Amino acid sequence: MTSEELKIKLAQLVNYAKDNLSLREEDESYVTNGLLAMFNLSAPATGVENYGDFQSEIVDPIVAYAIENGMAKEEENILFETKLLGLLTPSPSSIIDKFDILVSNTGIRSATDWLFNLSKANNYIRCVDINKNIKWEHTGKFGKIGITINLSKPEKDPKQIAAAKLLPKSGYPACLLCTENVGFAGTLNHPARQTLRIIPIKLGGESWSIQYSPYQYYREHIIALSNEHRPMAVNSDTLFRLLDFVDLFPHYFIGSNAALPIVGGSILTHDHYQGGAKVLPMFEVGTRKQYGGSKYKDVEVYVADWYNSVVRVSGKNKFEVHEIATDVLETWAKWSDESVNVICKTSEQHNAVTPIARKEGDTYIIDMILRNNRTDDAHPYGIFHPEEKLHNIKKEGIGIIEVMGLFILPGRLKSELECIKDYITGNKNIDFKELNNSENPMFKHAPTILQLVNDHGNSRDRVYADRVVTDYVNDACEQILECTAVFKNDEQGQSAFDKFMTQGLGLKEL
Ligand SMILES: [Zn+2]
Structure with a gap:
């Protein structure tokens, strides 16, 4: 040019x-x-x-x-693009002013619509990448679950990885969620953020900010972050801040990852929440059991009919909902039941909660997902973590988005699942030497390949193979959700759940 x-x-x-x-x-x-x-x-x-x-x-x-x-060097293309588009994006303070004017004139919904559209239009959210994701829905035992193979995180090429290794770590910004990221030029190991714009808010009297997630795992995926770089924590104040958030943004849900490794998210170093506009699968499920007997007559407490163990608290009085949710949090923190292998604490704390709040009309709802991150000799990755036979699908921690029924699976699966299909169509023959080679990316899928070829043969057409592999992934995702349940969906697990609700929380089944 x-x-x-x-x-x-x-x-x-x-x-x-x-x-x-x-x-x-x-x-x-x-x-x-x-x-x-x-x-x-x-x-x-x-x-x-x-x-x-x-x-x-x-x-x-x-x-x-x-x-x-x-x-710019070739591997710096996104850094350069972000610098270019940062120059075109109005300054942080004028974005905040316009957001506030929209809130006053046309309401919060139109203000977030505007910020969301701007965040896409300046490629802070790179839709060209996100549109590459492969998505489908599956109707499982307890309702719909969503599955996404995440192809939007650009794969780093070896040149980028080599260049990034040579860079000194400055420690600034301290992490990807610090407010100091606004306008940051970025390096090959810290994304450029000249196009990021954030809006300050108050939650529970504290200074927080909102921004959209650049990854958009679901519609209007938003992040609320503490203005202070401090570790994740889930306590009574957290629950109050979540309820404050849904007062400010009644069209969004908001939740916090549990604050422990394995059951928490990927960033434990900066206190933050995740929310969005999408109705996630867990919200749509009904009630398994209802409990009463609390000191508040107008708050309802349920066990949700979902794969893992969810105590649902709802009511119109924010303070009462907050108080009962806090009771669930504090009681669970100290609850052990060896009949179902739940031990709340050894040398360190294991019980934790993933809380998610939302508003329906003027009713507040908090889902408290009970979690435990203990490991033992038989379960080195976690007793309530996906079993090793499922690690070919997902090995990473199962965080807030997955436990609500939306799976974000690694991008490597796109080519690996195609390769599994090749064995079912006979495009590829089983070669044990090749499959037993741990360097081969298909090594981790070897038991799956042998099982599927045993069940379906190796001369099926492509459409049939597609169905078999999709069914296999759907089933694996349901099993992963069941693995995260601290009270399993069998008689023993449910009676232990009932014991927690009645003896632990002092409620009565209605
Ligand atoms: Zn930080």
Whole structure:
């Protein structure tokens, strides 16, 4: 591309920003001059009115120009794109002002719609990557579950990994969730965040912020983060902050990962919550049992009819709901029942809760998912963690999104599941030497391949093989959810659950 063509692309980018990024007329020259300086140009193109496709016709050619002209290395393409689009995005304070005006004039829903659309339009949320994800739904024993093979995290190529290794760690920002990320230029091992904009809020009297998740595991996947870099914790104050959040954003649910490894999320170092607009599978299930007898007559307490162990508290009085949810949290923290292998504490704490709040009309609902992260000799990965035979599908901790029935499976499965199908169609023959080689990515699937070929043969057509492999993944996800249940869905488990509700919490079955 010539520099004359580049000038036209840059002018189109400014037009795009006026239409999609709330770039104001008053800022147009300022932004245009910033772009000229960035590309060492003396004057902009004039008379450019329209623009084509944002990614393929504007952004990609500009980034390619930068790489061709030595302004960025090939492996730094996303870093450069983010720097470019950060320049086009209004400043953090003007975003906050506009958000507040929208809240006052047209309500919170329109304010979050605007911020969400802006976060997509400036590629902070890269829809081009997220649209690559493979998604389906499965109707299982206790309702629908969602399954996503996550292809949106760009695979790092060996060049990027090698370059990242050489970089010194600065310790700034302290983690990916710190508010200091706003505007950060990024490196090959810390994403660029010039396009990130956050909104300050108050939760339980504390200063927090919201931002959208760049990964968007479900619709309007939002993150609330403490303005202070401090470890995750789930306590009575947490529950109150979750209830405050649904008062501020009644159209979103919000929940916290448990604050212990294995049962918690991937970031335990920064206190944060995850929420969003989507009705997650667990919310839709009914009641297995209802309990009464609390000192509050207007709060209802249920066991939800779900794969794992969920105490559901609902009522119109926020303080009463908070008090009973706190009672569940504090009672569970000290509850042991050796008949079902639940031991709350050894040298360290094992019982924990994943709490999720939402509002339906003026009713507050908190789902308290009971968790335990203890390991023993027979279960080195966790007694209530997926069994080893399921690790070919998911080995990582089962966090808040999965326990609610939405599975985010690793991207490697796309090619690996195709390869399993090849054995069922006879496209590939079983070679024990090859399958027993631990270097082979299919090594972990060897028992599955042998079982499926044994059950279905090796001369099926592609459609049949697709069905078999999808059914296998669906079943594995249901089993993973059952593994996380501290009270199993059998007579012994349910009677232990009942004991927790009655003897532990002092309630009566209705
Ligand atoms: Zn942090």
